[in-house]
Amino acid sequence: MFLRMPYTISEKILLAHTNRKDVHPGEFIEANVDVALGNDITAPLAIEEFKKSGVKHVFNKDKIVLVPDHFAPAKDLRSANQCKILANFAKEEKLKNYFEVGCMGIEHALLPEMGLVLPGDLVIGADSHTCTYGALGAYSTGIGSTDLARAFIDGKCWFKVPGSIKFIYNGKLKKWVGGKDLILFTIGQIGVDGALYKAMEFSGPVIRKLAMDDRFSMSNMAIEAGARAGLIEPDEITKEYVKVTSKGTHRKPKFYQSDQDAKYDKIYEWDISALEPQVACPHLPSNTKPASELGKIKLDQVVIGSCTNGRISDLRISAKILKGKKVSPGLKLLIFPATQKIYLEAVKEGLAEIFIRAGGIFSTPTCGPCLGGHMGILTEGEVALATTNRNFIGRMGSPKSFVYLSNPAVAAASAITGKITHPEAL
Secondary structure, X not given: OOOOOOOOHHHHHHHHOOOOXXXXXXXXXXXXXXXXXXXXXXXXXXXHHHHHOOOOOOOOOOOEEEEOOOOOOOOOHHHHHHHHHHHHHHHHHOOOEEOOOOOOEOHHHHHHHOOOOOOOOEEEEOOHHHHHHHHHOOEEEEOOHHHHHHHHXXXXXXXXXXXXXXXXXXXXXXXXXXXXXXXXXXHHHHOOOOOOOEEEEEEOHHHHOOOHHXXXXXXXXXXXXXXXXXXXXXXXXXXXXXXXXXXXXXXXOOOOOOOOOOOOOEEEEEEOOOOOOEEEOOOOOOOEEEHHHOOOOEOOEEEEXXXXXXXXXXXXXXHHHHOOOOOOOOOEEEEEOOEHHHHHHHHHOOHHHHHHHHOOEEOOOOOHHHHOOOOOOEOOOOEEEEOOOOOOOOOOEOOOOEEEEOOHHHHHHHHHHOEOOOHHHO
């Protein structure tokens, strides 16, 4: 299949989804997609454009995924109407993968959990954090609603083949340091445009030992460095994860690896043995500092959850720190498990009780406050620490509010003290 050697993992996946014999960075290609994803904000416009096309039915009712998660459960009449558009379209087209409230989750946690994205897939989603699935060794990227409409018609999309940047992480992670810290550190080093329209490839001894949840956190935030995708080559950890999630699916994963002499635009290599938990300060994910240097920052709200850090391991870490403790007086602690399955696991394991007894709010899955949607909007002058992925001006409410980003351990410790706190300082 691959006539020109060598290729990166991104180039191999893109080429495999075309009829071409070769691809080169910078070229525009038309490729067949395995999954086309939309949510309650982006899909209604795609559905409208699809209907304007005059095409009677979608190209494949099994390859389209619709997830109402941003303003769901519906926060007002407008958001209810948006969700209704998805529900009606799914019924009309007999879509297999429409997830109503009650069986839904935050899309980028839900799809891998359900086995809807597999290694080797080419995935498009009308949401910028679609790059999350790169953790599985899939090429997944965000697109616009009109591109999604086109994919509804014939299952194809145009792509510009990106150059790749390789990131090699050596050493051993310290306690309380995980994937979120690695990606915040990386963005802090290269900037929010340091991988502009590139594919980030995360590798090295540290990555090979990293759990899947941490890998998802890293790939999720590739877009915050301007990247089109953030990939990790599949290994035994990937295969064990997929073995569980892909049960019942008729599709088979395809495990691609970059060739040894593949060409990269840049290669970064770091020893992260001394890395401590990182915090991104307002108003950019690249404005990073060690958590231990920010002990004077007082907080009004702490958010634990989102498609970045709302998985079960994140909740376990948070609960371990919060158990037997109380939230700082006057501080709001909001916990959002990323899917209903994770919600149920948290209840069964007693994590939900720990959060509630500590004085936190344990919510149904939703994107909620991450995008300034609902269930945790900041007013003027308020300061939040969140395990989410963006801290732009006005991201979580008032343009005169302030958002810091961290891993779940720092967030939980900070909820107890009322100021940004390294867990070891408790």
